[in-house]
Amino acid sequence: MxxxxxxxxxxxxxxxxxxxxxxxxxxxxxxxxxxxxxxxxxxxxxxxxxxxxxxxxxxxxxxxxxxxxxxxxxxxxxxxxxxxxxxxxxxxxxxxxxxxxxxxxxxxxxxxxxxxxxxxxxxxxxxxxxxxxxxxxxxxARPFVERLRFQWSPGTPIAEPAGRLDFRPIRDTEEVLSLMTRVLDGTLDAHSRDDLTRMPAREAAVKHYEDELAPYLSPREWWRVAMLPGGEPVGFVTPGRNAYNPVIGYLAVLPEHRGHGYIDEILAEGTRVLAAQGVPRIRAATDLGNTPMANAFRRAGYTDFERSILMSWP
The missing domain is CATH 3.40.630 (Aminopeptidase)
Known part of the structure; x- marks a missing residue:
């Protein structure tokens, strides 16, 4: 033209x-x-x-x-x-x-x-x-959400296990989808909240899994379920590699276990998994309004290096 x-x-x-x-x-x-x-x-x-x-x-x-x-x-x-x-x-x-x-x-x-x-x-x-x-x-287009982008660098201390939680690899796709569905209750994530206005929680979990987690280039064996000593799941984390960087892709605590500081231990485990691979950095992100998650990254030594702005069309 x-x-x-x-x-x-x-x-x-x-x-x-x-x-x-x-x-x-x-x-x-x-x-x-x-x-x-x-x-x-x-x-x-x-x-x-x-x-x-x-x-x-x-x-x-x-x-x-x-x-x-x-x-x-x-x-x-x-x-x-x-x-x-x-x-x-x-x-x-x-x-x-x-x-x-x-x-x-x-x-x-x-x-x-x-x-x-x-x-x-x-x-x-x-x-x-x-x-x-x-x-x-x-x-x-209209503003959708502003997100904080974090980076962890090698040499940054990783908190030692506190002993309150045990960790194991996620068993299969059904287990991760079940956990993702459960953590949508009370989520502060803008994308998830938007999805929940248009679809059931299970469908939203499947959409997120297929869009974000399934394309990872890394082994799913890196993903971890956090459990109480008796085996009850508390939350999970999906450390992995996307097409560009090692990432903490999904980090969550189940609704009934929120408020006890478990997020710090789960993030430390995900960081530990990636650090063991000798990665040059770890990237992560959360919504500007998700203060609890942002503070967890900061406590773990992740630095706010960038922000992202998302806009969408009706």
């Missing part, structure tokens, strides 16, 4: 990744691998150009080999010179690209963006975040 010298189009292929990477973002370094592994496609990576100047870009990510994307996780606006029409350009790019990328009749994938932990206090970072969110809002 060309209008007022503005060109809106997808990149032609790997040869234009340098063009697409002309705006800075941490995911730029992953683009070539993602494209090669089928997690991205050239027709999911769109640019807005005037001449050879990159004004904005939008990029979607999906499961390897999927026919449609799972997330809009790259959306940038060039603020050099503070062009007064930069938000208009970003909106036009997004509308044009979405019409081509999102299958007819399908729900638009959520938008996900990593931002500095102090983005509200840093004037430049705040302006960039607000420009992007403004363009997204004009297309109908």
């Amino acid at each position: 060309e209008n007022d010298n503005l060109i809106l189009r997808p990149i032609s292929g790997p040869g234009e990744l340098a063009l697409f990477s002309g705006l800075p973002y941490v995911l730029n370094e992953e683009l070539a691998d993602d494209l090669g592994e089928g997690r991205r496609r050239a027709d999911w990576l769109w640019v807005a150009l005037r001449g050879d100047r990159l004004l904005a870009r939008a990029g979607w990510w999906g499961r390897a080999g999927a026919d449609s994307p799972f997330l809009l996780d790259i959306f940038d606006v060039d603020d050099n010179g503070a062009d007064p029409d930069r938000v208009d350009v970003a909106e036009r790019l997004l509308r044009t690209a979405m019409a081509e990328v999102v299958p007819a009749g399908a729900a638009a994938p959520k938008y996900l963006r990593m931002v500095p932990p102090d983005w509200r206090e840093d004037a430049a970072a705040r302006s960039a975040v607000e420009d992007r969110m403004s363009a997204l809002a004009r297309t109908g």
Whole structure:
């Protein structure tokens, strides 16, 4: 599409990744691998150009080999010179690209963006975040949740077992689904709470398992059930590796056992499992509003290194 010298189009292929990477973002370094592994496609990576100047870009990510994307996780606006029409350009790019990328009749994938932990206090970072969110809002997107992203580094002390809990590997898929279903009672997680408005708890657990846990590249034997000495389950943790990092993917205490500090021991066990593999780091995340979980990560020596903002379309 060309209008007022503005060109809106997808990149032609790997040869234009340098063009697409002309705006800075941490995911730029992953683009070539993602494209090669089928997690991205050239027709999911769109640019807005005037001449050879990159004004904005939008990029979607999906499961390897999927026919449609799972997330809009790259959306940038060039603020050099503070062009007064930069938000208009970003909106036009997004509308044009979405019409081509999102299958007819399908729900638009959520938008996900990593931002500095102090983005509200840093004037430049705040302006960039607000420009992007403004363009997204004009297309109908609304804030969904802000999440804290944590990182554990090798050498950080791991609490010794307190002796209150025993741990064993999760037996099978049915056991993890049963536990995931039970912990949804009283959950503070925004994604889970949203799912529960549209489906039963068991269905929500299956959806989360299939979307997040099943694709892990690591052995399921790493996952742990926490038990009282008599064998009663208290909670569980799923340490693993996704396509990018070692992660604490799911960490939970069953409703009837909350409030006793078990979360610290369960997190320590999950951290211990991954640390034993000699990992270079461990990543984890929780909602900004999930104060108990965030505090557990901080007590365990995880640092808040980043935040993520999610927006969604009705």
